[in-house]
Amino acid sequence: MSFKDLGLIKPLLKAIDAQGYDEPTFVQEKTIPLVLEKKDVVASAQTGTGKTAAFALPILQLLFDKQDASKRQKKIRALVVSPTRELASQINENFKNYGQFTNLRSAVIFGGTSIEPQIDILKKGVDILVATPGRLLDLHKQDYINLDYIDILVLDEADLMLDMGFIDDVKKIERLCPDEKQTLLFSATIPYKVEQLANTILKDPERIDVTPKASIANDISQVLYYVPKRNKIQLCLHLLRNTVKGNVLIFRRTKFGVTKLENRLLENGYKVDSIHGDKTQSDRQTALNKFKNGYVNILVATDVAARGIDIDELDTVMNFDLPNVPETYVHRIGRTGRAGNIGIAYSLCSADEKNYIKSIQEFIGVQIPVEAEHPFPLDPKAKPTVHKKKGSKHKKGRKGSGSKKKKKRWY
Ligand code: AMP
Numbered sequence: 001m002s003f004k005d006l007g008l009i010k011p012l013l014k015a016i017d018a019q020g021y022d023e024p025t026f027v028q029e030k031t032i033p034l035v036l037e038k039k040d041v042v043a044s045a046q047t048g049t050g051k052t053a054a055f056a057l058p059i060l061q062l063l064f065d066k067q068d069a070s071k072r073q074k075k076i077r078a079l080v081v082s083p084t085r086e087l088a089s090q091i092n093e094n095f096k097n098y099g100q101f102t103n104l105r106s107a108v109i110f111g112g113t114s115i116e117p118q119i120d121i122l123k124k125g126v127d128i129l130v131a132t133p134g135r136l137l138d139l140h141k142q143d144y145i146n147l148d149y150i151d152i153l154v155l156d157e158a159d160l161m162l163d164m165g166f167i168d169d170v171k172k173i174e175r176l177c178p179d180e181k182q183t184l185l186f187s188a189t190i191p192y193k194v195e196q197l198a199n200t201i202l203k204d205p206e207r208i209d210v211t212p213k214a215s216i217a218n219d220i221s222q223v224l225y226y227v228p229k230r231n232k233i234q235l236c237l238h239l240l241r242n243t244v245k246g247n248v249l250i251f252r253r254t255k256f257g258v259t260k261l262e263n264r265l266l267e268n269g270y271k272v273d274s275i276h277g278d279k280t281q282s283d284r285q286t287a288l289n290k291f292k293n294g295y296v297n298i299l300v301a302t303d304v305a306a307r308g309i310d311i312d313e314l315d316t317v318m319n320f321d322l323p324n325v326p327e328t329y330v331h332r333i334g335r336t337g338r339a340g341n342i343g344i345a346y347s348l349c350s351a352d353e354k355n356y357i358k359s360i361q362e363f364i365g366v367q368i369p370v371e372a373e374h375p376f377p378l379d380p381k382a383k384p385t386v387h388k389k390k391g392s393k394h395k396k397g398r399k400g401s402g403s404k405k406k407k408k409r410w411y
Contacts, residue, residue, distance in 0.1 A: 001023060001024060002023060002024075003021070003057075006028075006029070008061060009064065009065075012060060012064075014101050015099070020372075022354075026362060027050055027051050028054040031043055035152075035184065036058045039182070039206050040182060040183050041184045042185045042187075042190070042202060042205045042206070042208070043184070043207075043208040043210065044187055044189060044190045044208070044209050045187075045208070046188035046210075046365070047087075047157075048365070049210050049366060050367055051156075051186050052091055052094045055154050055184050055186065056094050057098055059152055060098055060104055063104055063151075064104060067127075074124075075146065075148075076126060076127065076128070076145065076146065077127055077128070078129070078152040078154070079128075079129050079147065079153050079154070080128070081132075081170065082131070082156045082157060083160045084110075084157075085110035085113075085132055087156065087157060091130045092108035092130045095130065104128065105124075105126045106129070107122065107128075107129055107130070108130040109132070110131065111138075115138075118135070119139070119144050122139065122144050133161070133170060137169060137173065150178060150181050152182045152184070154184045154185075155170060155185045156186045157187065158194050158197065159187045159188055159190075160188070171200075183203070185205070211365070212365020213363050213365070214363055215364070216334070217337055221342070221343070221345070223346050223371050224349060224369065224370045225348050226370065226372075226377065227378050228351070229351070236320060237264075237265075237268055238375060240265075240298070243346075244316050244346070245344075247297040247298070247299075247315050248298050248315065249306070249316070250298060250299070250317075251301060252321050253321040253323070254302065255278050257302075257320070258276045262274040265298060271298065272299070273291060273296045274287060275300075275302075276302045276304075276305045277302060277304055277305055279305070287299065292311060303323065303331075303332070311335060314336045316345070319333075319346065321353070322348075322349055322353040323360075326363035326364070327363070330363070330364065333345035349378075351378060
C-alpha cells in the first residue's frame with residue numbers, strides 16, 4: 001500500500017516524499033480513508049505509531065478540497081485539542097510540514113506563555129488550530145477564537161487529557177463547536193472513561209486498534225541509520241568513535257560476520273571479544289566475563305550464542321545486521337536499559353534489510369527515529385545487491401505464462 005493508493009492529493013504526496021516516508025504506517029492505512037469519507041473515528045494508537053499524520057494528512061486534504069469554493073477570510077475549520085504544550089507544538093509542526101505545498105495555515109496555542117503573540121497569529125486567520133484546553137477556552141472567552149466554522153474536531157491523547165482532569169473542558173469545547181462536524185478521538189489506550197466520552201460525543205464511530213504485538217521498555221532509546229551495506233563497518237567505527245558511550249554488544253547474523261567485524265575492530269585498536277557458535281562453551285564464558293568485568297568494552301555476537309546471557313549494566317546494543325525475525329529485535333535490545341538504566345539501541349539498515357525494518361516496526365508498533373545526519377547515508381534509490389541463484393534456469397512468471405505480474409520491489 002502506498003500513500004497514493006490512499007487517495008491523497010499531489011501537494012500532500014510531495015510533502016510526504018520530502019519527509020522521506022516510503023509507506024503508510026498501519027494506523028495511517030486504516031485511518032486516512034475513513035477520515036476522507038468523513039467518518040467519526042476512535043483509534044487506540046500511541047505516540048510513535050504515526051498517528052499524527054494519520055489525522056493531519058486527511059484533514060489537510062479535506063480543507064484543501066473545500067477551500068476554493070469559499071473566498072471568505074480564513075476561519076478555523078479544524079481544531080486539534082491536545083493535553084500538553086509539547087504535544088501541541090509537535091502536532092502543529094507536523095501540520096506545517098505536511099501542508100507545506102498547500103496554502104493552508106495552522107497555528108498552535110497553549111498556556112504558560114505570553115498570550116499576545118498567539119492573539120496576533122489568530123487575528124491573521126488560520127485554517128487549523130492546535131490547542132491545549134485551558135488556553136483555548138480562555139481565548140474563546142475573550143472572543144479571539146470563533147469555533148462556529150469547525151468541520152473537524154480532533155481529541156488527541158484522550159486518556160492523558162482525562163487523567164489530567166480536562167474532562168469538563170473537553171466536553172465544553174465540543175459543545176462550542178457545531179453539531180454537524182466530524183470528530184476523531186485518539187488515545188493510547190481506551191479505558192472506560194474514554195469509551196464513555198467517545199459514546200457521548202462521537203456519532204457511530206469507526207474503531208481502529210493499533211495495539212503493538214510487543215512493547216519495548218520506555219528506558220530504551222532506539223535510533224535507525226540507513227547505510228549502504230558496503231559502508232556499514234565504516235559507520236560502525238564512526239559511531240564507536242563519536243556517538244556510542246559505555247559498553248556495547250554488537251549483533252551480527254553470521255559467525256563469519258562476527259569474526260570479520262571483530263578483526264576490523266581489533267585492527268582499529270578497540271578492546272573487543274566475540275561469542276559465536278564455533279567457540280567452545282569455555283571460550284564463550286571467558287569472552288563474556290571479560291566483557292562483564294570491563295576488560296573489553298565491545299562484544300560481538302550472533303543471536304544464538306548470545307541467547308540467555310545476562311549482562312547487567314549494558315549501555316548500548318548495536319544491530320550491525322538487522323534480524324529477519326522481529327521478535328529477535330525485541331530480545332536483542334531488551335538487554336540494555338535494565339534495572340532503571342537508560343539504554344540505547346542503534347540499528348544499521350542497508351537497502352536489502354528495508355523489509356526487515358518494516359516488519360520490526362509493525363511488530364513493536366512504533367516508527368524508530370531515523371538519524372540521517374551521518375557520513376554514509378543510503379541513497380533512497382539504491383538497489384540492493386542481487387545474489388543470483390546458481391543454475392536457476394526456470395524463471396517464475398515469464399511472459400505468456402498467464403501468471404499475474406508482480407510489482408517489483410527494490411528492497
Ligand atoms: P507520531 O506517532 O505521530 O508521533 O509519529 C512518530 C514518528 O513517525 C514521527 O517522527 C513521524 O515523523 C514518523 N512517521 C510518521 N509516519 C511515517 C511513515 N509513514 N513512515 C515513516 N515514518 C513516519
